[in-house]
Amino acid sequence: MLIKSVKVYNFRQFKGEQSLDFATDAKNNVTIVMGPNGSGKTALAQAFKWCLYGETDLGDKSVFCKAVELEMLQNTKESCHVQIVLEHKGAPYTIRRTMRVRKEYGGRLKEDPPELSVASKTPDGQTKSIPTPELRIREILPKDLSRYFFFDGERIEKMRGEIGKGKSKEFPAAVRSLLGLDAMKVAIDHLNKVIRRYDESCDPHSDARMHGYARRISELNTRIDQISQRLDKLGAEMETADNRCIELRQRILENKASEELAQQKARLEKLRNDLIKQRDGAVAQMLEIFNKDALDFFAAPWMQDAMKTLKKADKLDKGIPDIHARTLDYLLKRGVCLCGCSLEKDSEAWETIEKIRDFIPPKSIGTLLDNFSDECALRAKNASGFFGQMEHHYGIVRDHAKNYGENEEAIKELVEKLRGREDVGHLQADLSRLEQHLSSLRNERELLIREQGSKETELQRLETERRDLALKDKSNRRIETFKAYAQAMRDSLNGTYSKKEAEIRNDLAKTVDSIFRRIYKGGFSLALDENYNIAINVTDVEGWRGDTEVETSTAQGISVCFAFIAGVIELARRNKGDSGLTSEVYPLVMDAPLSAFDKTRIRAVCEELPCVAGQVIIFIKDTDGDLAEEHLGRKVGRRYTFDKKTEFETLLREGR
Amino acid sequence: MTKTVNGIEVDVEKANRLLIWLVERESENLRSREKNDTEMAKFIAKRIEEEVQCL
Numbered sequence: 001m002l003i004k005s006v007k008v009y010n011f012r013q014f015k016g017e018q019s020l021d022f023a024t025d026a027k028n029n030v031t032i033v034m035g036p037n038g039s040g041k042t043a044l045a046q047a048f049k050w051c052l053y054g055e056t057d058l059g060d061k062s063v064f065c066k067a068v069e070l071e072m073l074q075n076t077k078e079s080c081h082v083q084i085v086l087e088h089k090g091a092p093y094t095i096r097r098t099m100r101v102r103k104e105y106g107g108r109l110k111e112d113p114p115e116l117s118v119a120s121k122t123p124d125g126q127t128k129s130i131p132t133p134e135l136r137i138r139e140i141l142p143k144d145l146s147r148y149f150f151f152d153g154e155r156i157e158k159m160r161g162e163i164g165k166g167k168s169k170e171f172p173a174a175v176r177s178l179l180g181l182d183a184m185k186v187a188i189d190h191l192n193k194v195i196r197r198y199d200e201s202c203d204p205h206s207d208a209r210m211h212g213y214a215r216r217i218s219e220l221n222t223r224i225d226q227i228s229q230r231l232d233k234l235g236a237e238m239e240t241a242d243n244r245c246i247e248l249r250q251r252i253l254e255n256k257a258s259e260e261l262a263q264q265k266a267r268l269e270k271l272r273n274d275l276i277k278q279r280d281g282a283v284a285q286m287l288e289i290f291n292k293d294a295l296d297f298f299a300a301p302w303m304q305d306a307m308k309t310l311k312k313a314d315k316l317d318k319g320i321p322d323i324h325a326r327t328l329d330y331l332l333k334r335g336v337c338l339c340g341c342s343l344e345k346d347s348e349a350w351e352t353i354e355k356i357r358d359f360i361p362p363k364s365i366g367t368l369l370d371n372f373s374d375e376c377a378l379r380a381k382n383a384s385g386f387f388g389q390m391e392h393h394y395g396i397v398r399d400h401a402k403n404y405g406e407n408e409e410a411i412k413e414l415v416e417k418l419r420g421r422e423d424v425g426h427l428q429a430d431l432s433r434l435e436q437h438l439s440s441l442r443n444e445r446e447l448l449i450r451e452q453g454s455k456e457t458e459l460q461r462l463e464t465e466r467r468d469l470a471l472k473d474k475s476n477r478r479i480e481t482f483k484a485y486a487q488a489m490r491d492s493l494n495g496t497y498s499k500k501e502a503e504i505r506n507d508l509a510k511t512v513d514s515i516f517r518r519i520y521k522g523g524f525s526l527a528l529d530e531n532y533n534i535a536i537n538v539t540d541v542e543g544w545r546g547d548t549e550v551e552t553s554t555a556q557g558i559s560v561c562f563a564f565i566a567g568v569i570e571l572a573r574r575n576k577g578d579s580g581l582t583s584e585v586y587p588l589v590m591d592a593p594l595s596a597f598d599k600t601r602i603r604a605v606c607e608e609l610p611c612v613a614g615q616v617i618i619f620i621k622d623t624d625g626d627l628a629e630e631h632l633g634r635k636v637g638r639r640y641t642f643d644k645k646t647e648f649e650t651l652l653r654e655g656r
Numbered sequence: 657m658t659k660t661v662n663g664i665e666v667d668v669e670k671a672n673r674l675l676i677w678l679v680e681r682e683s684e685n686l687r688s689r690e691k692n693d694t695e696m697a698k699f700i701a702k703r704i705e706e707e708v709q710c711l
């Protein structure tokens with residue numbers, strides 16, 4: 001696979017159509033794309049991933065050009081696309097992913113699901129659209145492996161972990177495919193199909209029992225296939241669930257401290273609610289007291305003044321309560337007092353009664369003043385508690401402000417500490433659910449394996465019986481002969497495949513190790529297991545246990561990744577043309593690959609990679625780029641630079 | 657040289673020749689995608705029958 005060119009249209013920073021042609025010449029196979037930070041190097045490197053697999057590792061998942069979006073009027077349509085032209089196994093391919101967008105009323109951008117198309121050319125030059133584009137891309141470069149060929153230097157640590165362990169089961173299959181074992185693998189699959197065809201084509205009418213055997217064998221084969229497919233699916237599901245469980249356990253462990261913080265935050269939030277309730281209660285009390293006693297309290301000074309004035313005027317306590325002038329008139333008229341004394345006109349008693357008239361209603365207000373005085377006394381009593389009570393409740397409100405503020409500060413601090421951490425409760429619930437699911441998958445697998453074993457035993461027995469029977473019939477004996485050849489071929493190919501695969505794996509292990517030593521130049525070696533997992537071993541320390549993997553530095557990690565990728569690519573290239581192997585050259589598309597290396601290793605990597613890869617495309621920042629270009633020297637076939645116009649717009653220019 | 661498979665004598669040389677032919681055809685088909693799985697199985701069966709009948 002060699003990438004001839006890429007065209008981007010309205011993709012991320014690249015407004016309108018812009019294109020790059022890559023160096024594919026064997027001698028000058030390096031293309032350098034240089035630019036300052038934020039100019040779109042990563043976006044362009046990710047354009048490959050988006051075009052092939054419909055996804056990117058970019059934080060902002062929207063790939064549509066922001067500069068174009070800003071210019072779009074409401075209710076108008078636009079599109080963006082990435083088109084890659086590449087050559088794979090001698091056939092040219094044009095791969096294009098297009099996304100249509102519409103700016104709705106209100107300015108929101110609505111993105112349609114992207115559409116993928118793959119076209120190739122037939123040997124007679126006719127362009128042919130591939131009906132299953134996803135499948136074809138999987139054959140050209142499986143997604144599982146693509147991240148090693150579309151290489152992001154900024155995510156190197158994660159990649160190192162994956163190369164060391166934890167790759168999916170499809171990974172070894174994908175590596176085997178890249179290393180050219182595909183033809184043997186499909187040949188084995190096809191021979192199995194041929195054998196099945198022969199089983200089904202025996203004449204069932206030659207013997208009454210043959211019909212029964214044919215039917216039952218067909219049923220058993222169908223069921224064994226179903227079981228096998230289900231077991232494959234179960235294996236993949238269990239692996240995913242297992243990995244997810246490991247990840248969840250790790251996250252729970254990492255977030256253990258946050259559990260306590262979350263509990264503390266819950267306590268403070270409860271306290272916040274209590275404080276609010278307390279304050280609201282105090283305010284309500286204050287309002288009630290104010291409504292009830294405020295008038296008395298504020299009128300108290302005036303009442304006191306009034307009482308003083310009345311006292312000075314000596315108007316109080318001289319009248320007779322509830323006695324009116326009309327009462328006295330009546331007594332004088334009747335001539336007899338209440339006490340029974342005679343009230344004769346101008347007598348002393350008469351004079352006394354007449355004097356009293358001055359102090360009673362309507363002539364005097366003494367009684368009213370008495371009543372007023374009583375009222376004042378009562379109100380003064382009410383007002384006496386007003387200030388104290390108001391002070392008490394206001395104290396609660398004032399304290400609330402202080403306590404609430406402190407509590408809010410504490411909550412804020414906890415929220416800060418919890419930011420980015422996860423809710424352990426949710427993680428725990430997810431883990432329990434997943435473990436239950438995993439357990440049910442395991443049970444199902446065990447049952448299926450048991451059933452598969454019994455079905456296979458029955459199948460073997462029936463096949464032997466049927467074969468013995470078939471050999472007695474001339475027509476069936478002929479078919480059994482063909483089948484015997486197909487079986488002999490399959491068994492032989494199985495043996496060759498296993499042997500070749502082991503040879504290639506050993507060869508890969510040696511190649512990767514040798515490249516690693518050239519790049520890293522340290523006292524380490526690499527080992528590869530049967531699933532292509534890499535371990536780093538120390539070679540220059542006496543007594544070091546060879547099976548103990550060492551913790552790697554960033555530079556070692558990157559060297560391992562480079563060595564692994566370069567090893568696969570070199571072997572794929574070396575195997576090209578080998579009879580029986582269907583291998584291919586592969587490119588390396590690298591985003592910021594050298595940022596973690598020192599000068600010595602940059603030189604080593606720059607010298608190594610163009611020799612092993614069929615093509616190297618490097619997206620690099622200007623400072624590293626100068627150094628890379630110095631070491632890559634004659635290998636550089638094409639150069640491009642990013643001309644950053646705005647934060648949303650970058651132009652690509654050929655040359656420096 | 658022969659070997660017995662399921663009670664039937666198989667000419668090892670002929671089987672090996674068929675194998676070489678098969679892997680070459682598979683490699684070619686992986687490039688051209690001319691035949692699908694079913695067609696390939698038919699194609700292989702036909703070739704085996706032709707070769708074996710020449711015995």
